[in-house]
Amino acid sequence: MTQLAAPAKTNTLALVGFIAAFVIPIAGLVLGILARRQLSAPGNAETGKGLARWAVFIGALGTLFQAIFFIVWLSLVATALSNTSFGT
Numbered sequence: 001m002t003q004l005a006a007p008a009k010t011n012t013l014a015l016v017g018f019i020a021a022f023v024i025p026i027a028g029l030v031l032g033i034l035a036r037r038q039l040s041a042p043g044n045a046e047t048g049k050g051l052a053r054w055a056v057f058i059g060a061l062g063t064l065f066q067a068i069f070f071i072v073w074l075s076l077v078a079t080a081l082s083n084t085s086f087g088t
Contacts (some may be wrong), residue, residue, distance in 0.1 A: 013052070029059030
């Protein structure tokens with residue numbers, strides 16, 4: 001009788017990084033990079049290269065959008081505060 005081979009295990013960091021990229025993009029970016037490094041190690045039989053790649057992409061994009069949002073918000077607050085006269 002032939003035995004069925006067990007399916008390859010998905011890399012945990014790749015999966016967590018992909019999920020985290022939607023919630024905390026910088027964490028998804030870092031975890032995706034770490035997962036890609038683990039998956040490229042010789043002798044590693046885990047799957048999840050696509051998840052790690054998307055975690056890096058979505059994490060980088062989300063981090064960029066958050067940085068732009070923060071810069072715009074900060075400039076708007078600074079402009080509003082500079083145009084306000086307190087008590088005069």
